Amino acid sequence: MQPPRTLQYVDRPGIIDLGWGHPMPSALPVDAWRASQEEALREYSWQALTYGYEAGPGPLVEWLCERLGETDPRAPAPDEVFVTAGASQGIELVSTVLTRPGDAVVVDSPTYHLALRILADRDVELIGAPADDDGIDPHATGALLRRLHRASRRVPLLYLVPTFANPTGRSLPDPRRRELVEVARDTGTTIVEDDTYRELAYDGPAPPSLWSIDPAGVVRLGSFAKSVGPGLRLGWLTATPAFVRTLTRRGFVDSGGGLNHATALAMAVMGRSGRFAGHVEAIRTRYRAQRDALVAALRTELPALVVTPPHGGWFLWLRLPDGMSAAALLAAAERHGVSFLPGNRFYAQPAGDDRLRLSYSMVEPAALAEAARRLRAAFTTPATRYR
């Protein structure tokens, strides 16, 4: 028998794989994290190893409130923050609290493919929201929500990644943000805003979170997976104090003394020490260079494609020429030594075979240029041309 694996990532020799939304190994802050966890154990000693406060330890909550005051127009109060075991666990927790089996849940089109699976685990019906190249369409989404209500459906939750989105890399324009929170408020639907990529802003500040626009109607999920490291399983959310209290009263949150107490205290030290801010600045520079390399290479190799550079995050979303299939292209691409995720993975409904997601996060600039050359070769393989 093979020994059990350590990592999720599976290397495929010969393939430059733009399918993985994983961090660049050399951009993970091993030294900064080592120093932070060491100092946290020195400062908090046994307090780091015992049961923590259910909503997350005060030192992390207080630093988070400061940091969010710098990266978003509205700083949360401490009682508006709940520390999670990562954004994925946050989606699991929030959707467990808000939904019942059989509910309708509206999701962006496209949206984070694994969030679709987390939500589907709740035995709800996932319904893709009307959207265009600017993102979710608030007006048409309002009509959808009202239609569902008239059909006596509960629609407790609307999920989207409005900022440097997975998979599109795009951010919802400001007027749509304001319209969307109004539409949700009018229909009594809670927006679950996945704000995982806020810190990875390459061309100026990230847009205001939906939560900052309507703190009463939005649960906003954040994460340290992209800013520090996904292996830590640490994230947070901002919501109303009443919703935070509801989460702290869940049996397993009370029984466990919060969701990742020791790691949260080490992160508080990483934040307060300035190491977090310094590291984020450094990885913005790196990931920006990777984005630039992929955008430039695609424009050189595939000049007929429209390449819209994302202003943050890890993903580039491409529309294929008319009649071309992402599934067919994927087979040809892998034969040419490059891979990606086909667009249909990111929709609740059958859609997206004319799209693909390229992740530039874990591939160096030179390899991204080579990936674009291999993609061009795949594009010109006759069998990939038509659906």
Added chain:
Amino acid sequence: MQPPRTLQYVDRPGIIDLGWGHPMPSALPVDAWRASQEEALREYSWQALTYGYEAGPGPLVEWLCERLGETDPRAPAPDEVFVTAGASQGIELVSTVLTRPGDAVVVDSPTYHLALRILADRDVELIGAPADDDGIDPHATGALLRRLHRASRRVPLLYLVPTFANPTGRSLPDPRRRELVEVARDTGTTIVEDDTYRELAYDGPAPPSLWSIDPAGVVRLGSFAKSVGPGLRLGWLTATPAFVRTLTRRGFVDSGGGLNHATALAMAVMGRSGRFAGHVEAIRTRYRAQRDALVAALRTELPALVVTPPHGGWFLWLRLPDGMSAAALLAAAERHGVSFLPGNRFYAQPAGDDRLRLSYSMVEPAALAEAARRLRAAFTTPATRYR
């Protein structure tokens, strides 16, 4: 506004509180954990900070298989192990997978009070199993399960802590273990065995787990909360390979790359280095001395009570004299500067007002002796005598 809290524990000056099932602060392995997390980052470097294998990283799984081969008759194979974010999160996860709203779930009488809350969060009906002073009664529980089936109820799950139980400190006798797994197999009910206290065995080895007797019919939950520290939020379970695969396919497990990857790698180092075994040996000695101190003090101060010394774990379960109420005793006890949890917290049904749980885990021997003196004073307060 008060700054947000760091810990779950709330100190009440003047009260020796035997209500908390928390570790002794000075028994938490701050130095051993510091060394282990430091070595893990040196050995695994960036691999500790990225997405982990969904079932938990191989190094921890392999060490766990060895350790369980030493403390239980059956060592799991690697594909029978899944790493959780603590036993509480394990109960949440397993009960989410196994149950549907409206199901009946059978629990021991008494059993871990916060597990009752975790299970109740699933919108199931909790039904206390027939039990006596030796623990759950397999024969009568079989009759209960068959009665529920005849009434067309689904009963997917039976929860208990059979070894050094919370709250009783007792272990289910071996013949009942064998009868119980047979009864559950016959009725198609999965036993969820909370095996949190296995490492805290004070008078010889712990009894065989139910999982070791019937690996096909039992999901056994373990934890590092009592052996290392609850703040780490790390545990594990053993189950069939098929059940482990089901868990790895949950959306948030896949999306997050396992449930607590970096912490799991540090624990693998703590295990392999021998620090885990050395630390467990040391805390067994300490907690054994605390148990002995409380048992001796109770026998001196309250000689009319039957005090059954637990062979492991953190809890002592007392039956009050006929007609005496734990709720009334608690009020008198707090006036005399001692506290505990009344027995009724530990039952799915109204019961247990003639019982109380004393935790000796976070109180030094001298204070345990004083606590017993204060309890005697409360016992002799006239108002506490009768319900």
